[in-house]
Amino acid sequence: MSSSTAFIFPGQGSQKVGMLAEIAAQEAIVNDTLVEASDILGFDLRGMILEGPADALNSTENTQPALLTSSVALWRLWQARGGAQPEFVAGHSLGEYSALVAGGVLSFADAVHLVRNRGIYMQEAVPPGEGAMAAVLGLDDEKVIELCQDTAQDGEVLSAVNFNAPGQVVIAGSAVAVERAATVFAEAGARKVMPLPVSVPSHCALMKPAAERLAKDLDSIMLSAPSISVVQNVTASVANDVNVIRTNLVSQLSQPVRWVESVRYMVSNGVAGFNECGPGKVLAGLGKRIERSVPVVGMENLSALPDA
Structure with missing residues (x-):
């Protein structure tokens, strides 16, 4: 089987104030994506990403659109630079929404609204401290x-x-x-x-009320057939039917993230390298423990793009 590349997108925990600051200052497409998300949501998400404050960025309903926007900005830069299309895309938890944007399943605007609501629903599903x-x-x-x-x-x-x-x-x-x-x-x-x-116990049964609310949102938007194979968390495999993808997204809120199996699925299907398309190096660290022989290259700095 011929070797190929996969793009993987990080989830919550990879955010930090100032993420993408250097690259946004040099690349208009990155800065424009941050502005676009701010316009979609009606508040200055760009300012929150680049300048904080940290407590606002780390609030779940802000973290989720901030990370999605940062990941999609890097994906758009990759495309603008003429980067090759990967064989697979996948994301860890929240990162699955970034993967679905990259894979052509979700529009950026729909994804930004979805993850903003997803964060609110998750926060409201379980009282603080419980x-x-x-x-x-x-x-x-x-x-x-x-x-x-x-x-x-x-x-x-x-x-x-x-x-x-x-x-x-x-x-x-x-x-x-x-x-x-x-x-x-x-x-x-x-x-x-x-x-x-x-502040929220993700991916367990306590998230079922949030999943029920998210299902209504997902039913109201259009999903397109993927242009790139998307490996989903719940199944650790590819789904091509949009109704299956939608069902898996709802299930993801209250079911485990099968990341080890997802990575190994892609490797078994010919992937010889991963690009971590988003802030931080969390997935690179996990990748070394899952399949040490398969490299993971980060993309949050301009200097890393040639390696990717």
């Missing part, structure tokens, strides 16, 4: 799943939600259950259990 997430290092997937089932009590939600790399799984659910799990997992041999600084 949900939590934590990263578990050093246990295999099956053990984490088993311990989540054993640790939850009295109807509490506790699930393995992000399979990010071998030996790195994120759990989410009721705050009291996640706190209890830290002790249980440590006793079971986990190298580390790290609480994550997030």
